[in-house]
Amino acid sequence: MAQLPRGTISVIFVAQRTDADAAGYARAAAMMEALAVQQKGYIAMDSVRGSDGLGITVSYWTDEASAKAWRDHPEHTAVRDSGRDLWYSDYSLHVAEVTRSYDWEKP
């Protein structure tokens, strides 16, 4: 968690997991996270999944070109197909440009 510069691109992924293939999903999620952090323009990621299988992952990128390059990364694309086939019943993805950002920590 951190304050983000104005113009940062946030990619908000809200997804409902199915019950299928927990092990395969966990492997792929760990792989994608490890791969994302290596990409040009990657800043950070916040990710939470609730006990009902609903998850929100927000990744932050320095610019639109970096976010799009990650979207089009061949391994990411392949994993997205498995997501549709197996892991998710529905999802939304919103790309949004940061206009204000705050950060607070208990003193």
Place this chain on the structure above:
Amino acid sequence: MAQLPRGTISVIFVAQRTDADAAGYARAAAMMEALAVQQKGYIAMDSVRGSDGLGITVSYWTDEASAKAWRDHPEHTAVRDSGRDLWYSDYSLHVAEVTRSYDWEKP
């Protein structure tokens, strides 16, 4: 979960809960959600908390003025003070304007 119009304002709130005051927090969270949906310009909200206490809530608003009006709502402001005093150890808040939005549901 839904596709959002370009220009929608997303408010991304990422917060780490303390262990304190679970009942008070649950009451306030339910109250705030009920109040938010009544505000002018409110579109939707996605919210998840993990077992480690990390939570992400994203609320979506038709425009910046509506998002700011909700930020400045007196009851919301009062609850934010309790958040800092009791419920959260740290949080980030990012306001971002939607440029692209997708929605998928298993056929």
